[in-house]
Amino acid sequence: MVIKGCMFDFSGTLMRIEPAGRWLDAVLTAAGHDVPARQAARYAERLERAGALPGGAHPSAVPEALREVWRERDRSAEQHRAAFTGMARQAELPWDVYDALYDRHMTPEAWTPYPDAAEVLKELRGRGTAVAVVSNIGWDLRPVFRAHGLDAFVDAYVLSYEHGVQKPDPRLFTIACEALGLPTAQVAMVGDDRRADTGAAALGCPVHLVDHLPAADRPDGLRKILDLL
Missing domain, CATH: 3.40.50.1000 (HAD superfamily/HAD-like)
Known part of the structure; x- marks a missing residue:
């Protein structure tokens, strides 16, 4: 055939997708946060382990509360955002930038x-x-x-x-x-x-x-x- x-x-x-470190740096810079490189790298590693970056590493574990939305995350825009911002919150960042991180990954600059x-x-x-x-x-x-x-x-x-x-x-x-x-x-x-x-x-x-x-x-x-x- x-x-x-x-x-x-x-x-x-x-x-x-861009590396997790660059992803987090772009969001922190846009939000006006001046974060030491070592600290930013530490939190980027947490995000990566959590599987919070769409297109990035798979999560090391999925919390019970997120398993259903994670399993069906690609069925709707709402589920996709909820799944990935939920995973990002597992990194327990000291800044409320979870939605900003999600928004960043949808930009051409992130790819x-x-x-x-x-x-x-x-x-x-x-x-x-x-x-x-x-x-x-x-x-x-x-x-x-x-x-x-x-x-x-x-x-x-x-x-x-x-x-x-x-x-x-x-x-x-x-x-x-x-x-x-x-x-x-x-x-x-x-x-x-x-x-x-x-x-x-x-x-x-x-x-x-x-x-x-x-x-x-x-x-x-x-x-x-x-x-x-």
């Missing part, structure tokens, strides 16, 4: 495209391969793609919170294939999450996994897809 379309995950696949993302998406557009971004997320990432010059290469965005369905549920991938106007067997899925993104395989979609690494450490992880397709 000829592949005529490609679905891409967002976080950890096409773009990478870096992988080095080969633009090249690969442009090449797929040149080949006539339809592209969809399929993401478990609680907010509209389209402005991030526009700010980084990638929106022109994307034909459809299928975001979990807009449909009330999160990966690995095959329904989200079905919606994406329908948006591209292609049968599922003709659409590949590219992602970094072995559990969530391989849900597309249930529909007969070929799946290719990339490593969830900092952008500088994965310069050509996406480029290999061009040969596979």
Whole structure:
């Protein structure tokens, strides 16, 4: 079967979130807090252990009171914010910046495209391969793609919170294939999450996994897809 379309995950696949230290520093600076570097680094480490940064490290543990909202966090904008601000509060910061931290991660400045993302998406557009971004997320990432010059290469965005369905549920991938106007067997899925993104395989979609690494450490992880397709 000829592949005529490609679905891409967002976080950890096409773009990478900023490190927790930079994330916290940006928020503290904007709030006018002058915090010694060592103290800020200590609290950034707490946030990272708590899994408070969307797209960052997984939590070391999920408190009982947050387990349900955490499990279904990508089904709505409200659940997503509640889950991540709840996890951030586990770090017990001395400043009330939990909502500001959440707001920061939705800005284009908080995200870096992988080095080969633009090249690969442009090449797929040149080949006539339809592209969809399929993401478990609680907010509209389209402005991030526009700010980084990638929106022109994307034909459809299928975001979990807009449909009330999160990966690995095959329904989200079905919606994406329908948006591209292609049968599922003709659409590949590219992602970094072995559990969530391989849900597309249930529909007969070929799946290719990339490593969830900092952008500088994965310069050509996406480029290999061009040969596979």
